[in-house]
Amino acid sequence: MKAGSNLEKVLEKGMFAVTGELSPPKGNDVSVIKRKAGLLKGYVDAINVTDNQTAVVRMSSIATSSLLIQMGLEPVMQMTTRDRNRIAIQSDILGATALGIKNMLCLTGDHHTLGNQVDSKNVHDLDSIQLIDCVRTMRDQGTLLGGEEKVEGEIKLFIGAGENPFADPFEFRAIRLGKKVAVGVDFIQTQCIYDMNRFKEWMKMVQDRGLHEKCHILAGISPLSSGQIILQLKEKILPKVIIPDALIDRIKKSQKPDEEGVRICVEQIKELKEMKGIHGIHIMGMDQEEKIGQIVDSAGLLPRPKVE
Amino acid sequence: MIKAEQKPIDEILRYLDPYNKILLSGCGACVTVCHAGGEKEVGLLASALRMERRKIGKRMEVLEATPPRQCEPEFALELAETIEKVEAVVSIACGVGIQTLTRYFQNIPVFPGVNTTFMGETVMHGVWEERCQACGNCILEKTGGICPIARCAKQLLNGPCGGSSKGKCEIEQETDCAWQLIYDRLKGLGQLYRLEEIIPAKRWGMESRDRGPRRIVREDLKV
Numbered sequence: 001m002k003a004g005s006n007l008e009k010v011l012e013k014g015m016f017a018v019t020g021e022l023s024p025p026k027g028n029d030v031s032v033i034k035r036k037a038g039l040l041k042g043y044v045d046a047i048n049v050t051d052n053q054t055a056v057v058r059m060s061s062i063a064t065s066s067l068l069i070q071m072g073l074e075p076v077m078q079m080t081t082r083d084r085n086r087i088a089i090q091s092d093i094l095g096a097t098a099l100g101i102k103n104m105l106c107l108t109g110d111h112h113t114l115g116n117q118v119d120s121k122n123v124h125d126l127d128s129i130q131l132i133d134c135v136r137t138m139r140d141q142g143t144l145l146g147g148e149e150k151v152e153g154e155i156k157l158f159i160g161a162g163e164n165p166f167a168d169p170f171e172f173r174a175i176r177l178g179k180k181v182a183v184g185v186d187f188i189q190t191q192c193i194y195d196m197n198r199f200k201e202w203m204k205m206v207q208d209r210g211l212h213e214k215c216h217i218l219a220g221i222s223p224l225s226s227g228q229i230i231l232q233l234k235e236k237i238l239p240k241v242i243i244p245d246a247l248i249d250r251i252k253k254s255q256k257p258d259e260e261g262v263r264i265c266v267e268q269i270k271e272l273k274e275m276k277g278i279h280g281i282h283i284m285g286m287d288q289e290e291k292i293g294q295i296v297d298s299a300g301l302l303p304r305p306k307v308e
Numbered sequence: 309m310i311k312a313e314q315k316p317i318d319e320i321l322r323y324l325d326p327y328n329k330i331l332l333s334g335c336g337a338c339v340t341v342c343h344a345g346g347e348k349e350v351g352l353l354a355s356a357l358r359m360e361r362r363k364i365g366k367r368m369e370v371l372e373a374t375p376p377r378q379c380e381p382e383f384a385l386e387l388a389e390t391i392e393k394v395e396a397v398v399s400i401a402c403g404v405g406i407q408t409l410t411r412y413f414q415n416i417p418v419f420p421g422v423n424t425t426f427m428g429e430t431v432m433h434g435v436w437e438e439r440c441q442a443c444g445n446c447i448l449e450k451t452g453g454i455c456p457i458a459r460c461a462k463q464l465l466n467g468p469c470g471g472s473s474k475g476k477c478e479i480e481q482e483t484d485c486a487w488q489l490i491y492d493r494l495k496g497l498g499q500l501y502r503l504e505e506i507i508p509a510k511r512w513g514m515e516s517r518d519r520g521p522r523r524i525v526r527e528d529l530k531v
Contacts, residue, residue, distance in 0.1 A: 082462070086509065108469045111461055111479045122462070129466040130509040145509065164470030169491040175503050176467040182506060191470055240470050240478070 005102035017280025055115025080109025136184035165202035174205035212277025335401035345400030378405030452493035459486035
C-alpha cells in the first residue's frame with residue numbers, strides 16, 4: 001500500500017471504484033460542506049475536493065478536505081499548479097498529509113483569466129506532470145524536490161491526475177497520459193464523457209500503450225440537466241467536453257430532463273463497466289451533488305464496499 | 309524584435325501637464341519596425357501633442373529626435389545638447405531605451421510614451437505575435453522550435469492542457485495552442501517520439517528570469 005486510503009484499497013482489491021466531487025463553498029460556511037457531505041456519504045469511496053475550479057475563489061481544498069475527514073468521509077484533495085510555486089506546493093503537501101489526507105489529484109488548473117480574479121499573476125512553476133513527479137519523490141524517496149533535503153516523517157499519498165480524452169491534439173492525449181504514468185501516477189480520472197465513441201478511441205490508444213495496466217483509470221461522468229445547461233456547456237466549456245447532438249436531443253425532448261440526465265449516466269456506467277482497463281467511475285456533480293447518490297444507486301453500485 | 313504600442317494620448321498629456329517644452333524621442337530600431345516609436349511616429353505624436361495643448365490654450369514646444377538605437381549609450385548621449393533645452397522627455401522607444409535616457413540624464417524627468425509589450429515576430433503586415441520571453445535557458449531544441457513558455461498561457465512543458473481544442477487555446481480563440489503547433493511540427497519532421505521525453509521542472513530561480521535583473525559579462529569585450 002502506498003497510502004492506505006480507502007480508494008487505494010478498493011482499487012487494489014480489483015473492485016469497481018466510485019468517486020464523487022464536492023465544490024467547496026464560495027465562503028467559509030461549514031454548513032454547506034456538511035450538507036454536501038451528507039448527500040455523498042455512503043455513495044462513494046472517496047470525494048474529490050476541487051481547488052478553486054474555473055479559477056473562482058472558494059474555500060481551500062486542503063481545509064475542506066480536512067473538514068470532510070472530520071465528518072467521516074475520505075477526500076481526494078485536488079491541487080493545481082496555477083496558484084502555487086514549488087515551495088507552496090511542497091509545504092501544502094506536508095500540511096495536507098499531517099491533516100490525514102491520503103489521496104491527491106495533481107492538476108494544472110483552469111486558467112486564471114477564466115475566473116473571478118483575472119488580474120492575478122499566475123504561477124505554473126511546475127506543470128501537472130512535474131507535480132506528480134514532485135509528490136512521488138516526496139513519498140517514495142522521502143526527499144524534497146532537488147533530492148537533497150530529507151522530509152521529516154512519511155508522505156503517504158495515493159497520487160492521481162486528470163486526463164481529457166476530448167481535448168486536442170487527440171493523438172497526443174495518450175502520449176501525455178504515458179508521461180504521467182512514467183512519473184508515477186497511481187490513478188487517473190478523466191474529463192466528463194459524453195462522446196463515448198471518442199472515449200473508446202482514446203482507450204484503444206491507452207491500451208495499445210499498456211497504460212491501463214500501469215494505472216487505475218476512472219472514467220468521468222456528469223449528469224446533463226437541461227437544454228439550457230447544455231447550451232451553456234456548449235458555449236463556455238465546449239473546448240473541454242464534446243456533447244453529441246443525440247444526447248442533447250434526448251435532454252431537450254425529455255419531459256423530465258434531470259431524470260433523463262441521470263438515466264444517461266446510468267447507461268454510460270453500464271457500458272464503461274464492461275470496458276477493458278476501466279477500474280471505476282468519477283462522478284462530477286457540477287454543483288448538483290444530490291444527483292451523485294441517485295446515479296450510484298440506479299447503476300446498482302450500492303452498497304459501497306467496506307475494505308480493510 | 310521588441311514590440312510596443314503607443315499609450316493613449318490623454319495619458320501622455322497628463323504626464324506632461326506641468327511642462328511647456330519637451331523632447332519627444334523615438335528609436336530607429338525595434339519600435340520603428342512595429343510602427344510604434346520610429347521617426348514617423350515621433351512626427352505624428354509631436355503634432356498631436358502640440359494640437360491638443362493648443363486646444364486648451366496652453367502652448368507646448370515639442371522638439372523631435374530619433375536616435376538609431378536609443379538603448380545604446382553612444383546614440384543616447386547624442387541627445388545631451390537637446391535635452392539641456394527642455395523640461396522633460398517623452399520617449400517612445402521601448403522600456404529599455406527609456407531607461408538608458410534615465411541612466412544618463414539624471415536631472416530631467418523621462419516619461420514613457422509607449423507600452424512595451426513583447427518580443428515577437430511579424431506574422432502579417434500590421435500583426436505581431438509574441439515568440440520569446442527570454443527565459444534564459446532555451447528549450448526550443450526539445451519542442452520542435454516552438455516555444456511553450458512564450459506561447460502557452462500556462463507555460464506547460466510536457467504537453468497541452470485539457471483546454472486545447474481544434475488547434476486553439478481555450479482562453480483566446482484567436483491564439484494557436486502552442487502544443488498543437490509543436491505536435492504538428494514534430495509530426496511533420498517524423499519526430500513524434502520526442503514528445504515522450506519528460507521535461508523536468510524548469511530552473512526559474514537560478515538559471516532563468518526569477519532571480520532579479522539579469523546581467524551578461526563578457527570579459528573578452530570589457531574595456
